Amino acid sequence: MKPSLRTLILCTGVLALMALPVQAQGGPGPRRGCGPRGAACANLPGLTEAQKTAISDLQAKHRPAMEARRKAVQDAHEALRQAMAKPGADLKALFDKESQARFAILEARQAHRLEMAKLLTPEQQALWEKRWTEGPGRGRGMGRGDGCCPRGMR
DSSP: OOOOHHHHHHHHHHHHHHHHHHHHHOOOOTTOSOOTTHHHHHTOTTOOHHHHHHHHHHHHHHHHHHHHHHHHHHHHHHHHHHHTTSTTOOHHHHHHHHHHHHHHHHHHHHHHHHHHHHTSOHHHHHHHHHHHHHOSSSSSSSSOSOTTSOGGGO
16 A cells, blocks of 8 residues: 555644644743742742732843843853964953853842842741752752742743
C-alpha cells in the first residue's frame, strides 16, 4: 500500500493541528513565572493588598532600569569577546567596563532588596530573609526542588 501525496499532506496537517494547543500554552518565558527571588517576597503569608500593590509597583519601577543594566553587561561582554580575537586589544579596559556594569547590577539589586524589605512587617522580613538565604530548591545549589513557590504557581 503506497501512501499518496494527498494522504501525507493530510496527516501532516492533522499532526500540526494537534500541536497547536501545546504551543498556545506557552511557557514561563523571560521574567515570568515564579522566580526564586521575586517570588520569595510575592507569596509571603499575610501580605495585605496594599503591600502587594506596593511590591508590584516597586518591581515595575525596578524592571526597566535592570533591563538596561543587563543590556550594558551584554554589550560590554560582547565587546570583550570580540576584542580577544584581535592582537593588541586593550582587554583590561574592556574587562573593567564589563566588571563595572556587573557591579552596577549588584548595587541596584541591593537597593531594590532594601526597598522591598521596608514594605514588610518584621515577621514577613524574617521569613523573606530565610527564603532569600536558602535560595531555590531544597538547600543550596542548582536543581529542581520545592523552591519558594506554592504548588499551584509552578
